[in-house]
Amino acid sequence: MTTPVRPAAGQPAHAVVGRSRNGKGWLIALLDGPEAEADPEVVSDGDFVARVRALEARHAPRWTVRSLRSFYPPLLAAGVRLRRAHDLVLCHAILRDTDALARPLPASPLWLRSDEVEEAIQPGLFDVGAPSADADDFDAVLAQWRDQLGALARAPDSRLSLLCAAESTGALIAEEMTAAGLPWSRHAHESILEDALGPRPLHGGRPARMAELATRIGELLDDAALNPDSPARMLRALHRAGVFVESTSRWELARVEHPVVAPLLEYKKLARLFTANGWTWLDEWVKDDRFRPIYLTGGVVTGRWASSGGGALQIPRQLRDAVRADTGWVFVTADVAQLEPRVLAAMSKDAAMADAARGADLYEGIVRSGAVGTREEAKYAVLGAMYGATTGESGRLVPRLRKVFPRAMGLVDAAARTGEQGGVVSTLLGRGSPRPDEVWLRAQSQASDPGAVGVDESRARSRARDRGRFTRNFVVQGTAAEWALLWLAEIRHRLMALPEPDAPATASGPVFASRAHLAFFLHDEVIVHCPREQAEAVADSVRAAAVAATARLFPGFPIDVPLDLRISEHAGK
DNA sequence: CGTTGCAGCGCG
DNA sequence: AAAGCGCGCTGCAACG
Numbered sequence: 001m002t003t004p005v006r007p008a009a010g011q012p013a014h015a016v017v018g019r020s021r022n023g024k025g026w027l028i029a030l031l032d033g034p035e036a037e038a039d040p041e042v043v044s045d046g047d048f049v050a051r052v053r054a055l056e057a058r059h060a061p062r063w064t065v066r067s068l069r070s071f072y073p074p075l076l077a078a079g080v081r082l083r084r085a086h087d088l089v090l091c092h093a094i095l096r097d098t099d100a101l102a103r104p105l106p107a108s109p110l111w112l113r114s115d116e117v118e119e120a121i122q123p124g125l126f127d128v129g130a131p132s133a134d135a136d137d138f139d140a141v142l143a144q145w146r147d148q149l150g151a152l153a154r155a156p157d158s159r160l161s162l163l164c165a166a167e168s169t170g171a172l173i174a175e176e177m178t179a180a181g182l183p184w185s186r187h188a189h190e191s192i193l194e195d196a197l198g199p200r201p202l203h204g205g206r207p208a209r210m211a212e213l214a215t216r217i218g219e220l221l222d223d224a225a226l227n228p229d230s231p232a233r234m235l236r237a238l239h240r241a242g243v244f245v246e247s248t249s250r251w252e253l254a255r256v257e258h259p260v261v262a263p264l265l266e267y268k269k270l271a272r273l274f275t276a277n278g279w280t281w282l283d284e285w286v287k288d289d290r291f292r293p294i295y296l297t298g299g300v301v302t303g304r305w306a307s308s309g310g311g312a313l314q315i316p317r318q319l320r321d322a323v324r325a326d327t328g329w330v331f332v333t334a335d336v337a338q339l340e341p342r343v344l345a346a347m348s349k350d351a352a353m354a355d356a357a358r359g360a361d362l363y364e365g366i367v368r369s370g371a372v373g374t375r376e377e378a379k380y381a382v383l384g385a386m387y388g389a390t391t392g393e394s395g396r397l398v399p400r401l402r403k404v405f406p407r408a409m410g411l412v413d414a415a416a417r418t419g420e421q422g423g424v425v426s427t428l429l430g431r432g433s434p435r436p437d438e439v440w441l442r443a444q445s446q447a448s449d450p451g452a453v454g455v456d457e458s459r460a461r462s463r464a465r466d467r468g469r470f471t472r473n474f475v476v477q478g479t480a481a482e483w484a485l486l487w488l489a490e491i492r493h494r495l496m497a498l499p500e501p502d503a504p505a506t507a508s509g510p511v512f513a514s515r516a517h518l519a520f521f522l523h524d525e526v527i528v529h530c531p532r533e534q535a536e537a538v539a540d541s542v543r544a545a546a547v548a549a550t551a552r553l554f555p556g557f558p559i560d561v562p563l564d565l566r567i568s569e570h571a572g573k
Numbered sequence: 574c575g576t577t578g579c580a581g582c583g584c585g
Numbered sequence: 586a587a588a589g590c591g592c593g594c595t596g597c598a599a600c601g
Contacts, residue, residue, distance in 0.1 A: 227597095229595095229596065229597075230596085230597060230598085231579090231580055231581070231596095231597075231598095232580095232597080232598070233597095247580075247581085248580085248581080249580080249581060249582085250581080250582075251587095251588080268581080268582080269582095271595095271596095272581085272582060272583070272595090275594085275595055275596075276582085276583070276593095276594065276595065277583090299592085300591060300592060301591085302590090302591065304585085304591065304592075305592095306591095306592060306593075307592090307593075308593080309593095310593095310594095311583075311584085311593055311594055311595095312584095312593090313583090313584055313585075313592070313593075314582085314583045314584045314585095314592080314593060314594075315583085315584075316582095316583055316584080317583095317584085318583095339585090340585090376586085380586085380587065383587085383589075383590090384587080384589060385589095386589085386590075387589035387590045387591095388589050388590075389587075389588080389589040390589075391587085391588085391589085392586085392587045392588070392589085393586055393587055394586095394587050394588085394589065395587085395589080469589060469590065470590070470591090472589095472590080473589085473590040473591070474590085474591090476590090477585095477590065477591060480585095522584070522585065523584085523585045523591095524585070525585085
């Protein structure tokens with residue numbers, strides 16, 4: 001075997017992987033750094049998984065591939081777990097849009113995320129369409145890797161490197177969570193549905209409980225054929241009955257006094273459960289008592305994850321009780337209380353706000369600071385500050401925060417001003433906000449045209465303020481997403497170090513059937529599925545991971561990020 | 574007929 | 586009480 005020896009201790013090894021030119025088989029180069037001369041090993045498709053398994057066991061290199069989204073699942077299915085990786089597509093997006101580099105990576109259609117490809121296919125953006133079939137080509141992968149390491153080496157500090165490492169580890173975790181799945185009891189889910197809706201309808205009709213409500217709504221509005229699923233018809237029927245709402249949305253109906261309101265709101269609630277998470281959803285998404293959504297790392301411009309299929313990030317709390325651990329196993333579930341304002345306090349180094357954030361309830365701390373009178377006021381003021389509320393109760397309270405927490409408010413206010421002027425803002429680790437698009441720029445320049453009329457100007461101002469609210473929120477939401485990414489990575493690291501337990505094997509697939517694993521992630525909460533005997537060790541890992549994430553993101557600045565953590569066989573609250 | 578935009582509601 | 590940020594999914598209604 002002519003594999004290069006492992007580099008000197010402490011020197012990370014990289015495994016750069018791509019397809020061979022003729023499209024048959026793979027090329028793998030083990031390198032100790034970007035300057036090393038690539039001498040790739042040729043591996044046939046049939047030998048590939050075994051070869052990766054062997055290299056991982058021997059070298060634990062940082063696997064550098066075009067995209068883990070396609071690279072990793074077949075390995076996991078074959079029982080191969082990777083410790084470290086570098087996802088070139090995800091890191092390309094970061095290094096292309098960052099303002100932490102004097103010379104960011106040039107945008108290239110070959111390295112777009114799959115969700116960006118669809119936009120790029122629209123004419124105008126690029127002459128080239130979707131990435132061609134040889135986008136995985138080894139030489140292209142190697143060249144892009146060198147470009148990315150070069151860009152990271154030119155960065156003024158290590159923050160972008162930390163972000164790229166965390167983003168790539170996040171992609172590993174996303175695929176691992178899909179492979180392991182979230183334990184989900186079909187039986188418990190069916191019980192919830194039958195309690196709320198009645199028996200499963202046999203041939204596509206409405207469930208009994210919804211049908212009764214629809215009939216009652218029709219009677220009350222004097223229209224037997226009225227379909228409550230049609231907002232347009234409902235609105236007309238309501239107007240005929242003297243209920244002058246502007247929409248049929250829940251919050252507007254709730255403030256109207258009319259006998260139809262109660263059954264209609266109840267109908268909407270049941271209809272949502274039936275259509276979004278009813279028996280059809282169960283049949284499609286839950287197999288062998290596992291829910292396996294696809295997580296899209298970096299799917300949101302702020303760095304938050306998105307998901308595809310099954311609405312993984314919108315599972316209603318009503319259904320959380322269907323999340324049931326396997327026999328002999330339990331869940332460790334943890335979420336952060338008020339992550340975003342805590343992150344704002346730390347990233348702006350606002351000592352007064354960090355002081356208010358001490359302890360489990362930041363809102364009570366803000367009341368203690370004297371900025372506002374009640375916990376509810378604190379909540380609205382903080383949300384208004386981060387989202388850019390200007391009117392109503394929330395908008396009225398924000399100026400009080402400005403007096404007490406000038407540094408924190410200065411940070412979000414500056415981000416809003418930058419956005420309004422068409423500028424780019426950045427998270428703490430250097431993820432940049434998108435530049436304004438053509439439509440936005442045109443609206444602004446038209447408004448300053450000599451021939452501009454009032455309508456142009458007010459529309460441009462309105463679009464500018466819209467963008468200001470976006471960039472105001474971007475810096476906070478994006479930095480909170482970075483904290484969560486570091487937390488996830490630290491949890492995974494600690495779970496991997498736990499001893500293999502003596503526990504009954506589960507349905508979680510070849511890698512995770514017999515060891516503690518992350519099972520779910522939602523912005524600021526995680527669910528770990530683990531053998532009962534390891535629950536306390538896992539809980540300690542999750543807590544220690546939060547402390548480590550805080551220390552890495554905010555070194556030297558004291559900020560509390562308390563967890564609400566439970567050990568239970570149900571993930572429900 | 575299939576595609577697209579919108580309203581509404583779930584999550585943080 | 587407020588209606589300010591970011592998402593995905595569904596069904597309806599309008600469109601070509």
